[in-house]
Amino acid sequence: xxxxxxxxxxxxxxxxxxxxxDGTILGSATVEYPLYSPKPGWSEQQPVDWWDASxxxxxxxxxxxxxxxADIGGIGLSxxxxxxxxxxxxxxxxxxxxxWNDQRTAAECAEIEKLA
Numbered sequence: 341x342x343x344x345x346x347x348x349x350x351x352x353x354x355x356x357x358x359x360x361x362d363g364t365i366l367g368s369a370t371v372e373y374p375l376y377s378p379k380p381g382w383s384e385q386q387p388v389d390w391w392d393a394s395x396x397x398x399x400x401x402x403x404x405x406x407x408x409x410a411d412i413g414g415i416g417l418s419x420x421x422x423x424x425x426x427x428x429x430x431x432x433x434x435x436x437x438x439x440w441n442d443q444r445t446a447a448e449c450a451e452i453e454k455l456a
Contacts (some may be wrong), residue, residue: 341360341361341362342360342361342411342412342413342414343358343359343360343366343405343407343411343412343413344358344359344360344361344412344413344414344415344416345357345358345398345401345412345414345415345416346359346415346416346418347394347397347398347415347416347417347418348417348418348419349390349393349394349417349418349419349420350419350420351375351385351420351439351440351441352372352373352375353370353371353372353373353393354370354371354373354390354393354394354396354397355368355369355370355397356368356369356370356394356397356398356400356401357401358401358402358405358407361413366401366404366405366407367400367401367402367404367405367407368401369396369397369400369401369404370397371392371393371396371397371400372393373385373386373389373390373392373393374386374389375439376436379444381442381443381444381446382442382443382444383438383439383440383441383442383443384436384437384438384439384442385423385436385437385439386433386436386437387425387433387436387437388433390419420439420440421440422439422440423437423438423439423440424437424438425437
């Protein structure tokens, strides 16, 4: 029977779940990471933290459920939305990601709403 991994890269941490086709949960893990607010209303994270937490949580679930890579029949991925990750020409992250709940453009949003 195939096992599926669900990986949710959220604002507070990455959660991974291993589940069989029949719905039996074989293992789960959550790895948290920091949220940075360098100024009031700002909300940022380091994209590398998302990757590191994903790798760590998958390894934890695989170990806890005694799974091998060949056991995995599919992976479902979800994550926080409306974030901005800025890259250079080579695809490298150049600054912390701006998250969905960042408020630094509140004045501009209010101006747009007035025009609508």
